[in-house]
Amino acid sequence: MKKHFLLLVIFLFVKFSFAQNTDSMEIRAIYNEAMSNGKSYKNLEHLCKSIGARLSGSKQAYEAVEYVAMLMKEMGADTVLKQPCMVPHWVRGTKEEGIIYRKGLSPMPVNVCALGNSDGTSPTGIKAPMVEITSWRQLDSLGKRGEIKGKIVFYNRPMEPTEINAGAAYGKAGDQRWAGASRAAKYGGVGVLVRSLTHAHDYFPHTGAMGYVDTITHIPAFAIATLDADLLHYTLQGVAAVEFYMYDDCKMLPDELSYNVVGEIKGTEFPNEIITVGGHLDSWDLAEGAHDDGTGVMQGIEVLRIIKALGWKPKRTIRAVAFMNEENGGKGGAAYFEDAKRSDKKFIAALESDGGGFTPMGFSIGGKNKNAVEKIYGWKNLFEKYPFSKWDKGGNGGADVGHLQPLNTCLIELNVDGQRYFDYHHTANDRFENVNRRELEMGGASLAMLIWLISEKGLE
Amino acid sequence: MKKHFLLLVIFLFVKFSFAQNTDSMEIRAIYNEAMSNGKSYKNLEHLCKSIGARLSGSKQAYEAVEYVAMLMKEMGADTVLKQPCMVPHWVRGTKEEGIIYRKGLSPMPVNVCALGNSDGTSPTGIKAPMVEITSWRQLDSLGKRGEIKGKIVFYNRPMEPTEINAGAAYGKAGDQRWAGASRAAKYGGVGVLVRSLTHAHDYFPHTGAMGYVDTITHIPAFAIATLDADLLHYTLQGVAAVEFYMYDDCKMLPDELSYNVVGEIKGTEFPNEIITVGGHLDSWDLAEGAHDDGTGVMQGIEVLRIIKALGWKPKRTIRAVAFMNEENGGKGGAAYFEDAKRSDKKFIAALESDGGGFTPMGFSIGGKNKNAVEKIYGWKNLFEKYPFSKWDKGGNGGADVGHLQPLNTCLIELNVDGQRYFDYHHTANDRFENVNRRELEMGGASLAMLIWLISEKGLE
Numbered sequence: 025m026k027k028h029f030l031l032l033v034i035f036l037f038v039k040f041s042f043a044q045n046t047d048s049m050e051i052r053a054i055y056n057e058a059m060s061n062g063k064s065y066k067n068l069e070h071l072c073k074s075i076g077a078r079l080s081g082s083k084q085a086y087e088a089v090e091y092v093a094m095l096m097k098e099m100g101a102d103t104v105l106k107q108p109c110m111v112p113h114w115v116r117g118t119k120e121e122g123i124i125y126r127k128g129l130s131p132m133p134v135n136v137c138a139l140g141n142s143d144g145t146s147p148t149g150i151k152a153p154m155v156e157i158t159s160w161r162q163l164d165s166l167g168k169r170g171e172i173k174g175k176i177v178f179y180n181r182p183m184e185p186t187e188i189n190a191g192a193a194y195g196k197a198g199d200q201r202w203a204g205a206s207r208a209a210k211y212g213g214v215g216v217l218v219r220s221l222t223h224a225h226d227y228f229p230h231t232g233a234m235g236y237v238d239t240i241t242h243i244p245a246f247a248i249a250t251l252d253a254d255l256l257h258y259t260l261q262g263v264a265a266v267e268f269y270m271y272d273d274c275k276m277l278p279d280e281l282s283y284n285v286v287g288e289i290k291g292t293e294f295p296n297e298i299i300t301v302g303g304h305l306d307s308w309d310l311a312e313g314a315h316d317d318g319t320g321v322m323q324g325i326e327v328l329r330i331i332k333a334l335g336w337k338p339k340r341t342i343r344a345v346a347f348m349n350e351e352n353g354g355k356g357g358a359a360y361f362e363d364a365k366r367s368d369k370k371f372i373a374a375l376e377s378d379g380g381g382f383t384p385m386g387f388s389i390g391g392k393n394k395n396a397v398e399k400i401y402g403w404k405n406l407f408e409k410y411p412f413s414k415w416d417k418g419g420n421g422g423a424d425v426g427h428l429q430p431l432n433t434c435l436i437e438l439n440v441d442g443q444r445y446f447d448y449h450h451t452a453n454d455r456f457e458n459v460n461r462r463e464l465e466m467g468g469a470s471l472a473m474l475i476w477l478i479s480e481k482g483l484e
Numbered sequence: 485m486k487k488h489f490l491l492l493v494i495f496l497f498v499k500f501s502f503a504q505n506t507d508s509m510e511i512r513a514i515y516n517e518a519m520s521n522g523k524s525y526k527n528l529e530h531l532c533k534s535i536g537a538r539l540s541g542s543k544q545a546y547e548a549v550e551y552v553a554m555l556m557k558e559m560g561a562d563t564v565l566k567q568p569c570m571v572p573h574w575v576r577g578t579k580e581e582g583i584i585y586r587k588g589l590s591p592m593p594v595n596v597c598a599l600g601n602s603d604g605t606s607p608t609g610i611k612a613p614m615v616e617i618t619s620w621r622q623l624d625s626l627g628k629r630g631e632i633k634g635k636i637v638f639y640n641r642p643m644e645p646t647e648i649n650a651g652a653a654y655g656k657a658g659d660q661r662w663a664g665a666s667r668a669a670k671y672g673g674v675g676v677l678v679r680s681l682t683h684a685h686d687y688f689p690h691t692g693a694m695g696y697v698d699t700i701t702h703i704p705a706f707a708i709a710t711l712d713a714d715l716l717h718y719t720l721q722g723v724a725a726v727e728f729y730m731y732d733d734c735k736m737l738p739d740e741l742s743y744n745v746v747g748e749i750k751g752t753e754f755p756n757e758i759i760t761v762g763g764h765l766d767s768w769d770l771a772e773g774a775h776d777d778g779t780g781v782m783q784g785i786e787v788l789r790i791i792k793a794l795g796w797k798p799k800r801t802i803r804a805v806a807f808m809n810e811e812n813g814g815k816g817g818a819a820y821f822e823d824a825k826r827s828d829k830k831f832i833a834a835l836e837s838d839g840g841g842f843t844p845m846g847f848s849i850g851g852k853n854k855n856a857v858e859k860i861y862g863w864k865n866l867f868e869k870y871p872f873s874k875w876d877k878g879g880n881g882g883a884d885v886g887h888l889q890p891l892n893t894c895l896i897e898l899n900v901d902g903q904r905y906f907d908y909h910h911t912a913n914d915r916f917e918n919v920n921r922r923e924l925e926m927g928g929a930s931l932a933m934l935i936w937l938i939s940e941k942g943l944e
Contacts, residue, residue: 055648056646059645059646185520185922186515186516186519186520188869188870188871224921382901383901383903409648410648411648411845411903413874414873441842441871441901443843443871443926444920444922444923447920460903460904460907461683461684461685462650462683462903462904463903466903
C-alpha cells in the first residue's frame with residue numbers, strides 16, 4: 025500500500041513537472057515569436073501616422089475602424105465583425121485662446137485646451153477675474169462668501185509627486201477636471217481652468233473628459249499646461265489685478281453611429297468560451313493616441329498574429345477587440361457587454377491593455393469568479409523570469425472590459441512601467457515616437473502568453 | 485513561566501513591529517523628499533548640456549570633475565576630495581568615413597564610428613573587399629582557408645531580441661566589439677566593422693571599448709548603425725563585387741592624470757564604516773552621457789542631499805563617488821579600491837547605478853559577506869509597495885564598485901527597467917532629453933532608502 029502510494033506520488037510529481045515544463049516551453053515560444061517577429065509596432069505606426077487622432081464620431085475614427093478590421097484579417101483572425109454603438113460627437117473647433125491680463129503689463133498668452141465634452145465660450149470669449157483653488161473645502165468656503173461669483177476658477181491642485189503609482193496620483197487629482205465646472209458654476213463661476221493632469225513640467229495642455237451636472241449652468245472648462253499653471257500661480261500671488269481671457273467654440277454634435285471591431289480565432293474544443301483581449305481605438309483629438317491606446321489595440325491584434333504564426337489552434341475562442349469611445353462615453357465597452365449578455369457564449373476572461381505600451385510588469389486579476397482568479401494566479405511561477413512577474417489579485421480589468429463583470433468574467437489588467445505615462449496622456453505629445461518597439465512587443469507577448477494558458481487549461 | 489514567556493513573545497513582537505514601522509516611515513520620508521524636491525534631474529541637465537561628452541583625459545572630463553566637486557559641496561557633503569588616477573586618453577579626431585562601393589553603382593555612405601581605443605586607418609583610408617561573419621567558428625573556418633586575408637571583416641551577429649534581459653543580449657554580442665579586431669587580424673584581416681550593439685533599428689552607430697591583443701597587428705575597428713548593417717548585409721547577398729572604404733584618424737595619446745570625486749557625510753557613531761554609492765562620470769565622446777552614466781553620478785549625490793534636507797545624521801559614513809574612466813580602462817574604480825585597501829576604514833557596502841536613469845526595479849545584492857547579503861535581503865519586505873521590490877542575491881554591484889570585492893564589501897547593483905537602455909547607449913542619442921525626471925528621481929530615492937537602513941542598522 026505504502027509502495028503504491030509512493031509510486032502514485034512520484035507519478036503525479038513527474039506528470040506535474042512535465043506539464044509545467046510544457047507550459048513553460050509553450051509560453052517561451054510565444055515570447056520568442058513576439059520579440060523576433062512582432063508586428064504591433066509597425067501596425068501602430070500606420071494608425072498613428074496615417075490616420076492619427078481619432079476621437080469618437082470623427083472621420084478619422086471611421087477610418088481607424090476600417091483599418092483595424094482589415095488588419096485583423098491580415099493578422100490572422102478567422103472572423104472579423106463590426107459591433108455597432110452610438111457615440112457622442114464632440115468637436116473642438118478653432119484653436120482655443122487663453123490670455124493672462126495684468127494691470128499695466130502686456131497680455132500673456134498661455135497654453136490651454138478645452139476639456140473634452142465641454143461647451144464653448146460665447147463668440148467673444150470670457151474675460152473675468154480669477155480665483156485659485158486647491159481644495160473643494162476652499163471652493164465651498166469662498167463660494168458661500170460669494171467670492172466665486174463672476175470669476176474664472178483656476179483649479180491648481182497638482183498630481184501628487186509622492187504617490188508611488190502614477191495612476192493613483194492621476195485618480196486623486198482627476199476630480200478637478202471631471203467635476204470642476206459644475207461645482208464652480210454652482211457658486212456663479214463663469215469658467216474654469218484646470219491644471220493639466222501630469223507629473224511633467226512642460227507646455228502641453230492635457231485634455232480629457234469632463235462632465236456637467238445637467239441642472240447647473242454649463243460653463244466652459246479648459247486645461248492649462250503645468251508650467252503655465254505655475255506661472256499663473258505666481259502671477260496671482262504677486263499682481264493685484266489679474267484677469268483671464270478664454271475663448272473657444274467647441275461643441276457637442278448629435279450622436280453618431282460607430283463600432284467596436286472584433287476579430288477572433290475560433291476555439292477548436294470550446295468555441296463558446298470566449299477570451300477577450302484589447303484596448304480602445306478612439307483617442308483624444310489632440311493626440312495620435314499612441315500610448316492611449318493604439319498600443320493596447322495593436323497588442324490585442326498581435327495575440328492573434330502570434331498564435332497563427334506558430335501554427336497553433338487554441339481550444340477556446342480568442343477575440344481581439346478594438347473598443348470605441350473609451351475616452352468620452354464608454355459606449356463601446358457597454359455595447360460589447362450588451363452583446364455578450366444576449367449571446368449564448370461564455371465570456372470566461374477579458375484582458376485589457378490601456379496603461380501605455382511600456383515594459384509590462386504583471387497582471388491584476390479580478391472579477392467575481394474567485395476560483396478562476398486563483399487558478400490564473402497559480403500560474404504566476406511560470407512568469408518569474410520575465411519582467412512581468414509582479415501579479416496581484418483584484419481590480420476590474422479596465423474601463424472597457426470592466427463592463428463584463430456581471431457575466432462572471434475573469435477581468436485582467438496588464439500593468440506596465442507607466443511612471444511616464446501621464447507625461448504624454450491626452451496631449452499632442454502622445455506620439456508614435458514615444459513608444460519603444462521592444463517594450464511594446466513585450467507587452468503583446470505577455471498578453472499572448474497568459475491567454476494561451478487560459479485557452480488551453482480553461483478556468484473551470 | 486509560561487506567562488512570562490508569553491509576555492516576552494508579545495514584547496518582542498511589539499518591539500519588532502514598532503521597529504518595522506519606524507523603518508517603513510523613515511524610508512517613506514526619504515522617498516517623499518526625493519520625489520517632491522529631487523535635484524538630480526536639474527543637476528544632470530547641467531552636466532549633459534553645459535559640459536556634455538566627457539571621455540577620460542578630455543578637457544570636458546576635467547570640467548566635469550570640477551563641477552561635481554562643487555556640486556557635492558552644494559548638495560551637502562561634509563568633505564569633498566579628488567582621488568587621483570592615471571587614465572588613457574583616446575581621441576577620435578576628424579569624423580570617420582565609411583562607404584560601400586558596388587561595381588557599376590554609386591558609392592553609398594553609411595553611418596559608422598570608430599570603436600573606442602581603436603587605432604586609426606592610414607591617412608588615405610582602407611579600401612578592401614568584405615566578408616560578413618556571424619560566428620567565431622565561421623571566422624576561423626574562413627580564416628584557415630585564407631578567405632579573411634586582405635579583407636574588411638563585417639561582424640553582423642545581432643543582439644538577440646528574444647533575450648529577456650537586454651543586458652544579457654548585450655553581453656552575448658559584445659565579444660565582437662571587444663575582440664573582433666585582433667581575431668580578424670590574426671587571419672590577415674585589414675579592418676573590422678561591427679554591427680552596433682543595440683536592439684534599436686536606426687542610424688546611430690554605437691561606439692564602446694575594444695581591445696587589441698598586443699602581439700597581433702592592430703587594425704582599425706568601426707561600429708556601423710544597425711539599419712546600415714542590414715543594408716550592407718543585403719548588398720553583400722545581392723551584389724557580386726562589394727568593397728568597403730573606411731577612414732579615420734583616431735589615436736591613443738599618453739595617459740593623463742584624472743580623478744574620482746568623493747563627497748561624504750561622516751557617520752556619527754561609526755565614522756570608519758563606509759557606504760559607497762555612485763556611478764561613473766566619464767562618458768563616450770559621442771554622447772552627453774545622460775543614461776550612461778550621468779544619472780548614476782547624480783543619484784549618488786542626491787543621496788547626500790536627501791539626508792541633509794531631512795536634517796538626519798547617519799550613524800555610518802555615506803560617500804557619493806563619481807568614478808572616472810569606467811568606459812575605457814576602469815582606472816577610477818581600481819584607484820578607489822587601492823585607496824580603500826590602504827585605509828583603516830571598513831568599506832561595508834557599495835551601491836552602483838550604471839544601468840540608466842529608468843524606473844528602479846530592485847537590487848542585486850552580492851559580495852563575499854554572505855551574512856551581510858542575508859541581512860540586507862531581509863529588509864526586502866519594507867520595499868514591497870514600491871516599484872523597486874524585485875530583489876535578488878548575487879552579482880558584483882557593477883564595473884566600478886566591483887573592485888571592492890576583496891574587502892568583503894557588500895556589493896549592490898541598482899536594477900532598472902532598462903529594456904530601452906541600449907537604444908541610447910554609447911551614441912549621440914544618449915541625451916538628457918531621453919531621461920525622465922520622475923524615473924530618475926525615483927532611482928535616487930531607492931538608493932537613499934536602502935543606504936539609510938544600512939547606515940542605521942549596520943551589517944554586523
